Amino acid sequence: MAGGRVPMGLRVSVGQARLASERQQRSAVAVQLAEGDSHERFDACALIADSPWRNAIARQAADLAIKGFLADYPSTPAEWPIKRAATRVLLALNGWCFSQSRFVASGSYVSSLSALILHHDQGHLFHAGDTVVYRLRGAEIEQLTREHITDLGGYRYPSRALGMDASLDLDYLTLPLVQGDLFLFATQTVRGILLPSDYMQLIREHSADLDAACLALAERAAELAAGRGVSAESICFQLMRVDRLDDLWPAASDRDRLPLPPELAPGDEIDGYWIEELLSSGNQQRVYRVRDAASGDRLLMATPALEMSGSHDYLYLFDRQRDMLGALRSPHVNRLETSRRAPSYHYYLMRYIEGETLGQWIRQHADIGLAQRLEIGRQMTKAVSALHRREFLHQSLSPNSFVVDRHGQVVLTEFAACCPRDTPAEMARSLAQGAGINDFAAPEYWLGLEVGRRSDQYSLASIIYWLLSYSAAYERSGKGRPIAGMGRGGYLPYKPLAQKLRTEHDLGALEYVPLTRWVNNAPPSLDNLLRRAVSPKRSMRFRRLYELMVGLRRADAQTAQSRRRGSRQLQLWRAIALLLVFGWLISWWFK
Known part of the structure; x- marks a missing residue:
C-alpha cells in the first residue's frame, strides 16, 4: 500500500x-x-x-x-x-x-x-x-x-x-x-x-x-x-x-451538549442544589459546596469555568475526569455522586468529605511524630497509585489536593488538571498550565518537557518531604512571612524551581537538600528514597509508585525499631541509675 x-x-x-x-x-x-x-x-x-x-x-x-x-x-x-x-x-x-x-x-x-x-x-x-x-x-x-x-x-x-x-x-x-x-x-x-x-x-x-x-x-x-x-x-x-497529524483537540462528547452554568454565588440554586460556598476558583474549573434541597445532603459540584465554553479540548477532558471518578473505587480518592435529577447544565457531583485540607490540618497538628506523618504519606501514595492504575495523570498535586477527614483518613479530592495518560502532549500541558503550576510541580512542567506518571511521583514526594519537615516554628518565625528555603510552612527538596530553571541544562545544577537537615530522627534510607523520587531527571525516578510505597513502609519500620531501641536504652539507664541510688542509700545507712 x-x-x-x-x-x-x-x-x-x-x-x-x-x-x-x-x-x-x-x-x-x-x-x-x-x-x-x-x-x-x-x-x-x-x-x-x-x-x-x-x-x-x-x-x-x-x-x-x-x-x-x-x-x-x-x-x-x-x-x-x-x-x-x-x-x-x-x-x-x-x-x-x-x-x-x-x-x-x-x-x-x-x-x-x-x-x-x-x-x-x-x-x-x-x-x-x-x-x-x-x-x-x-x-x-x-x-x-x-x-x-x-x-x-x-x-x-x-x-x-x-x-x-x-x-x-x-x-x-x-x-x-x-x-x-x-x-x-x-x-x-x-x-x-x-x-x-x-x-x-x-x-x-x-x-x-x-x-x-x-x-x-x-x-x-x-x-x-x-x-x-x-x-x-x-x-x-x-x-x-x-x-x-491528527487534529490535536478532540470535540466534546456527544452526550454532553448542555450549556455551562453561570458564575454561582452562595444562595444560588441550580437543579435543586443550593450553593453554600465557592471552594476553588481556577482559570478552568470551579468547585462549589452545595446542599441537595430534597435530601439535605452536602455534595461537591465541579463545573467548567464559563470562559471555557468554546474550548472543546477542555470540555472533552472534563468529561473524562467525570468518567474516571465514576469508574474508580478507592477509599483514598473521592467518588462520583449520581444526580437525582436530570441536569440542565454541564457539571458533575462528588461526595463532600468533612475535614480539612492537608495544609490546614498540619497547621493544627504540627506536633505529630514521624510515624504518623509517614502514614499520611502512604495514604497519599495509595490515592495517586489508584489514578495511575486507571492510566490517569493528576498533574497538579499539592497539600490542598488532599483532605484529612475526622477519622484521620486522607482522601484526594481535587482533579482540575487530571487527564488520561494517552492525552496528546500539548493538550495535557495546556490543562496543567491552566490549573496553575505550583511549587510542588516537577521540573518538566517548568521547562515544557514530556510529562508522565513520574512527574506525579515528583510532586507527591515533594509533598511528603514538605510534610515530614513541617514545623510549627515556621508559623512563629516571621509571623507567617515566607522564609528562604521553606514552602508554605515546610521545606522543599530544592529551592523554588521557577527561580532556577531556564533550560534543560539547569537540571544538573539543582542541589537536593537532605531531609536529615530538618528532621533529626529521619533514617538515612528515607532520605535516599525521597532523593531518588524527586530526582530532577525524570528517567532517574522510580518506575512505579509502588516502589515509593514500599520505601515509606520500610522507613516507618526502621523508625519504630529505632524508637524501641531508644526505649530499651532509656530503660537500661534508668535501671542503672536506680541501682546506683539504692547502693548509695545502703552505704549511707550502714555508716
Whole structure:
C-alpha cells in the first residue's frame, strides 16, 4: 500500500518489500488504518513479525501473530488506555502461541513482534524479540527497539518473543509524533549489513515512493548478504511516514451538549442544589459546596469555568475526569455522586468529605511524630497509585489536593488538571498550565518537557518531604512571612524551581537538600528514597509508585525499631541509675 488516509485527519504513507516468495517467507508486515468506531482505539497501526524457524508450520507464527493482533485490538473496550488494551491482546496471543507449540514436531510457534500504534499526536510502541524499528527524523536516525537475543554457538536466537514462554515481558515506549516522522521496520537479519547511512541514502533517493524505497533497501541488503550465506527469506522492510497529524483537540462528547452554568454565588440554586460556598476558583474549573434541597445532603459540584465554553479540548477532558471518578473505587480518592435529577447544565457531583485540607490540618497538628506523618504519606501514595492504575495523570498535586477527614483518613479530592495518560502532549500541558503550576510541580512542567506518571511521583514526594519537615516554628518565625528555603510552612527538596530553571541544562545544577537537615530522627534510607523520587531527571525516578510505597513502609519500620531501641536504652539507664541510688542509700545507712 503506497499511501493511506484516516478521515479524522491523520495521513500516513506506507511502503513494504519482501524478497522471499509467499511459501518461503518467515516474516510478516502489515499496516491497518482505522475505520468507523476504531478511531477510539487507534488512527494507524504498523507491525512487523519474524519467526526463527524454517519449519513450514512454525514459521506461520509471524503471520498469525499479526493477523490476531489486528483482529482483536480494535475490539477492545474504548475506555481502556492504549497500553492496557494492546498488552491484553498480546498476552492472549502469547498464551495461544505457547499452547500451540506442543503440536509442532520441529520448531515452535515463536515470533518476534514490534507493533507501533499511532493515535492523535502520540505513538505507542510494543516490542518483544529481535525485530528492529528505527525512527528517521530530519537528518537523524534512532533505533527505538532493543534486541532481545542470545548468542549460542555462534548463532543468535531471540531470548524474548511471542510464544516462547507462558509469560511475556514487553518493552513499551511512547513517542510524541512530528509531521514528517518516518518509521522503518526491519527483520534482525539486516542488522550489521546495512549501515544507518545506507538507510538514509536509499530512502532519500526514493522518498516519493516508499514501496520503491523498501525494495531498494531489500535488494541492497540481499546483495551485501549474499557472501555471508544469509537467506533472502528473512529480509523484510516496511516504512511508514506521518504526512499529517491528527487534529490535536478532540470535540466534546456527544452526550454532553448542555450549556455551562453561570458564575454561582452562595444562595444560588441550580437543579435543586443550593450553593453554600465557592471552594476553588481556577482559570478552568470551579468547585462549589452545595446542599441537595430534597435530601439535605452536602455534595461537591465541579463545573467548567464559563470562559471555557468554546474550548472543546477542555470540555472533552472534563468529561473524562467525570468518567474516571465514576469508574474508580478507592477509599483514598473521592467518588462520583449520581444526580437525582436530570441536569440542565454541564457539571458533575462528588461526595463532600468533612475535614480539612492537608495544609490546614498540619497547621493544627504540627506536633505529630514521624510515624504518623509517614502514614499520611502512604495514604497519599495509595490515592495517586489508584489514578495511575486507571492510566490517569493528576498533574497538579499539592497539600490542598488532599483532605484529612475526622477519622484521620486522607482522601484526594481535587482533579482540575487530571487527564488520561494517552492525552496528546500539548493538550495535557495546556490543562496543567491552566490549573496553575505550583511549587510542588516537577521540573518538566517548568521547562515544557514530556510529562508522565513520574512527574506525579515528583510532586507527591515533594509533598511528603514538605510534610515530614513541617514545623510549627515556621508559623512563629516571621509571623507567617515566607522564609528562604521553606514552602508554605515546610521545606522543599530544592529551592523554588521557577527561580532556577531556564533550560534543560539547569537540571544538573539543582542541589537536593537532605531531609536529615530538618528532621533529626529521619533514617538515612528515607532520605535516599525521597532523593531518588524527586530526582530532577525524570528517567532517574522510580518506575512505579509502588516502589515509593514500599520505601515509606520500610522507613516507618526502621523508625519504630529505632524508637524501641531508644526505649530499651532509656530503660537500661534508668535501671542503672536506680541501682546506683539504692547502693548509695545502703552505704549511707550502714555508716
